[in-house]
Amino acid sequence: MARRGGEGGDGRTGGGRADRRVGGVIGYEDVKGAAGRVAGRVRTVAVAPARPGVWFALEFLQHTGTFKARGALNFTAAQLEAGEMPAAGVAIASGGNAGLACAWAARAAGVPATVFVPETAPPVKVRKLRGFQADVRLVGQEYAQAADEARRWSARSGALLSHAYAHPLIAAGAGTLMEEIHAALPQVDTVVVAVGGGGLFAGVAASAAEHGVRVVAVEPEGCRALNAAVRAGEVVDVPVASVAADSLGARRVSEDALGWALRGDVRPVLVSDEEIVAARRRLWAEHRIAVEHGAAAASAAIDAGVYVPAEGETVCVVLCGANTDPSDLTG
Structure with a gap:
């Protein structure tokens, strides 16, 4: 049976979400402010169909290779x-x-x-x-x-x-990606993003909530800072051990990330390293897309059936980075 994101049973998903609300999280106005600052200075994300109902956001084409x-x-x-x-x-x-x-x-x-x-x-x-x-x-x-x-x-x-993820200006800037996805794909129901420290997730969630879009937050099993925080109801330290640790290996998520995980339409899920590696190879074999393991984690959630889209659901998978050595990709 396919493993649906957010469902219990195998210990890989976020489980029951706490009811409490975390104050001080970034909001949609922060993302809109960021959009004004970066307009014309970043590459507008391209979206491309992957298969029926599933699209890719090709953010790895961004300046410096990532969001x-x-x-x-x-x-x-x-x-x-x-x-x-x-x-x-x-x-x-x-x-x-x-x-x-x-x-x-x-x-x-x-x-x-x-x-x-x-x-x-x-x-x-x-x-x-x-x-x-x-x-x-x-x-x-x-x-x-x-x-x-x-x-x-x-x-x-x-x-x-500055900070890799835990700063409101950093997270709000990342959230401009969701604004562009929604403009290019207004029918989108769900966006799938990989999570490390949670800057991209928090910014995307702030924008997605405004547009009524669900966020699937994907982490490696060995780098589960958001998953652990949601379970605990507070930010906690976690061990880090994953093939994607170079980009997703934060020991703790930001308060903004936890805040949106608790208050938004968010489904936290986990994928194994084997699923990440397979997804990365599949992106290359089928689409000639070479991304880093952290970016492939988002695609792994769909490929492995960790998140199964509903009938008629439009899903956009964010391929967020390509700073990788492609020499291990074959085919």
Whole structure:
């Protein structure tokens, strides 16, 4: 039997959602404000049919290769507008993609960027970071260690500390993607997104709620920060171990992400590493799309039957990043 997202039985889904509401989450007005800042400066997402009832949002075609460019641009533009950008520029910790976006947006604005990444970050991402003229610091084995060093550096240097996901300007910028999906595909009922720290999810959920669209929030079994937070009713730390950990390996989700998981039309689901790898290979074999494992997680939810669309439902799967080495893809 297909495993439907949100149903109990196999321990892989979010289970019963708490009734309490988390205050302070970003709202639709934040996303609309971000849309004004990034208009004409990001690539409008293209949508393409994958099979009957299922579409792909090709966000991996975005500047820097991921959706992260949206949040980084919104963050930088808002700080410059407010006159709050220091001479030391910006600092950020990242598994790679958020750092790339931060460095790209900073270079466009003419400000310095210092990016802290784990020593385990994919070499392809480190090379791209240096190509954006960022000062790259390799620290520790996990994102949390890089984040600690970024905070210390910001305090010492005066650099403005950005965040890979847990900042309202970052999340709101990411939510502009949903605005574009809805404009291109107004009949969409459900959008499927991969979740790491929850910046993309929170922004998308804030926009989706305005348009009456359900969000399926997909995590690897070994990186289940949102799933665990929903079960606990509060943000909690989780272990990280997944083939997609370089982009989805946050130890905890943002409060914005948990807030929208508890208040929106959201269905949290989990996929296995095997399902992610299979989905990534299928995207290449059938569509000649090469994405990173984190992006393939969203597609895995549909491919593996973790979320089964209803009859007549229109689903859009966000393929959110392509900063990967495609040498392991064959066929």
